[in-house]
Amino acid sequence: MTTVVLVTGANSGIGLALCERLLSQDVDGLQLCLACRNMRRAQAARCALLTSFPTAQVALLQLDTSSVSSVISAAREVKVRYNRLDYLYLNAGIMPNPQFDVKAFFKGLFSSNVITMFATGEGILTQKDDVTSEGLREVFATNLFGHFLLIRELEPLLCHEALTSQVIWTSSSNAHRSAFNLEDIQHFRGNQPYSSSKYASDLLSLALNTRYNKQGLYSSVICPGFVMTSLTYSVLPAFPALLWTLLMPLLWFIRFFTNTFTLTPYNGAEALMWLFGQSPESLDPKVKYHSLTSGLGNNYTQARKMDIDLETSEALYAKLLQLESDLKMKLEEKQI
Numbered sequence: 338m339t340t341v342v343l344v345t346g347a348n349s350g351i352g353l354a355l356c357e358r359l360l361s362q363d364v365d366g367l368q369l370c371l372a373c374r375n376m377r378r379a380q381a382a383r384c385a386l387l388t389s390f391p392t393a394q395v396a397l398l399q400l401d402t403s404s405v406s407s408v409i410s411a412a413r414e415v416k417v418r419y420n421r422l423d424y425l426y427l428n429a430g431i432m433p434n435p436q437f438d439v440k441a442f443f444k445g446l447f448s449s450n451v452i453t454m455f456a457t458g459e460g461i462l463t464q465k466d467d468v469t470s471e472g473l474r475e476v477f478a479t480n481l482f483g484h485f486l487l488i489r490e491l492e493p494l495l496c497h498e499a500l501t502s503q504v505i506w507t508s509s510s511n512a513h514r515s516a517f518n519l520e521d522i523q524h525f526r527g528n529q530p531y532s533s534s535k536y537a538s539d540l541l542s543l544a545l546n547t548r549y550n551k552q553g554l555y556s557s558v559i560c561p562g563f564v565m566t567s568l569t570y571s572v573l574p575a576f577p578a579l580l581w582t583l584l585m586p587l588l589w590f591i592r593f594f595t596n597t598f599t600l601t602p603y604n605g606a607e608a609l610m611w612l613f614g615q616s617p618e619s620l621d622p623k624v625k626y627h628s629l630t631s632g633l634g635n636n637y638t639q640a641r642k643m644d645i646d647l648e649t650s651e652a653l654y655a656k657l658l659q660l661e662s663d664l665k666m667k668l669e670e671k672q673i
């Protein structure tokens with residue numbers, strides 16, 4: 338028996354930690370595929386994994402989730418290499434040009450909302466988004482739409498009558514309904530594209546379960562907590578990595594008040610690992626699985642209900658299908 342696992346954004350942070358943890362479990366016949374945009378960093382990640390696990394089967398795949406043509410050719414390649422896919426971890430993500438509201442942060446520190454602020458970053462973060470060469474909003478394309486397209490393209494490998502497969506999204510506690518607008522799913526008009534894209538992934542996961550459970554495909558979302566990675570370092574660009582390291586005692590102290598401060602990619606990957614061991618039929622499509630770390634440093638996974646509804650998830654799914662068909666048509670026209 339083989340178990341085929343594909344991880345997007347696997348060359349650093351939480352994605353790479355997940356790969357290390359999967360290999361350390363010594364799963365029989367594990368075939369790991371690192372799907373990455375930057376092949377130089379992907380090679381480095383593969384070498385590091387093979388140094389620790391010399392007999393492991395680790396393959397690389399070029400994939401830029403922000404590009405429709407890249408997703409289509411990557412999926413084509415996956416279908417040539419494998420005849421099934423057991424786990425698809427949709428982890429690649431960006432939060433470009435984050436703007437940290439210092440005033441709101443200090444106001445929040447002395448309010449009753451302080452724990453929520455540290456757990457979710459709510460009210461203190463906005464971003465400036467860009468447009469891709471294919472005309473999509475970059476955060477939407479990278480975090481959500483590219484992954485949606487990947488699932489659609491890999492349907493023949495994910496949907497088997499006798500076997501189940503799991504699609505697992507790295508969402509966030511920063512996913513808020515208030516940042517999402519069904520009339521503007523790409524978030525052209527707001528300044529919280531990251532939050533919007535993560536809320537959309539929570540909705541999409543529900544819609545995927547509605548559509549695909551009968552065909553053996555199950556989708557779940559996780560939140561890794563607050564993890565120190567290149568994504569979070571960029572929130573305070575004036576803070577070099579060394580300053581973050583000096584702040585670690587303070588961050589460990591805050592962890593006594595909010596177990597969402599998982600801090601290391603290893604801890605952040607806890608819920609991703611937990612899902613790997615679950616039978617998908619036992620999972621609740623309306624909960625998010627949170628990686629948490631206690632004040633004493635123990636990791637665990639907790640299910641928390643999401644603020645999502647079936648009707649909105651269906652409406653989003655219909656819009657994504659429409660966008661997919663428009664973009665494919667444009668791509669075909671370009672090729673003719």
Ligand SMILES: NC(=O)C1=CN([C@@H]2O[C@H](COP(=O)(O)OP(=O)(O)OC[C@H]3O[C@@H](n4cnc5c(N)ncnc54)[C@H](OP(=O)(O)O)[C@@H]3O)[C@@H](O)[C@H]2O)C=CC1
Nearest residue numbers: 346348350351374375401402403429430509563564566568
């Ligand atoms: N760190 C945190 O506190 C939290 C993180 N998350 C989520 O966790 C996930 C992983 O982030 P994290 O490990 O923190 O950050 P990293 O920046 O370390 O990892 C992000 C990964 O995504 C990849 N990626 C970015 N854009 C693309 C693209 N267009 N195509 C393919 N791959 C891409 C990056 O590759 P490259 O090297 O090419 O840039 C990198 O491997 C993200 O989805 C993030 O939103 C959620 C909640 C909290």
Ligand SMILES: CC(C)CCC[C@@H](C)[C@H]1CC[C@H]2C3=C(CC[C@]12C)[C@@]1(C)CCC(=O)C[C@@H]1CC3
Nearest residue numbers: 454455456457458462509510511563569572587
């Ligand atoms: C210097 C420290 C004592 C305080 C750090 C304050 C903030 C920079 C962080 C507190 C909570 C963090 C957080 C995120 C980014 C950094 C914080 C705002 C995220 C928004 C990063 C991306 C996510 O998906 C969720 C995170 C929630 C918590």
